[in-house]
Amino acid sequence: MRRPASTASNPARLKLIGFRILLLGLVVLVFAFSRAWGKLETRRWPTADATVVFSEVVERSGKTREWCVQVGYRYSVAGGRQGGAKRWECSASRAGAEAKLAQMQPGQHLEVHYDPARPERSVLQAASLDAIDAFIGALALVLAAVGFDRIRQARKLAATA
The missing domain is CATH 1.10.287 (Helix Hairpins)
Structure with a gap:
């Protein structure tokens, strides 16, 4: 054979x-x-003034357990009212998330980056490349x-x- x-x-x-x-x-x-x-595209997006509507700490579990700050905000682009609820940052400890939450209280003004082609798309922080x-x-x-x-x-x- x-x-x-x-x-x-x-x-x-x-x-x-x-x-x-x-x-x-x-x-x-x-x-x-x-x-x-x-x-990297989000870095080139224009910015708009936004107002925090709500913010809360949300527990997220999976392989690891972490706490994330979820932020809801409103902003206006060219007279049209936009909005967004974003998971902002996560922390391995609840205390870390609470410290970040203190920076995002309702009524606070912040700057968001929005997609000029689709203004309803926005991010709180322009993204950067990471290890992944x-x-x-x-x-x-x-x-x-x-x-x-x-x-x-x-x-x-x-x-x-």
Whole structure:
């Protein structure tokens, strides 16, 4: 009985694996780019004056337990009344969340960033890239490099065969 050739000695199969890994890397790269672009886009949004309507501490549990400050606010853009309820910041301790809550009392004025194309979309703080964004970007680059390497190895193997 004849055994199928291993991947290491089969250039066509190695090349196919390389293309699949490369394609996966490109998909992850597109995801990373769209995630980062969405975050960085909020930095370019215009700002509006908003008034806090309500604020409260909300307990969130899952794998970890944390307390988040939820803030409801109203703002006006071009005469149209907008509004928003956002989870603002989270803390591992209730005391930490309570300290943040003290900064967001009803009636207080604050500045929000809003999407000029869709003014009902807003954020309290413009987002910035974080460690997860860096990890996803690095993963995409590693997958692309491994894919290219497999394709290169397949070409070398085919040339020596």
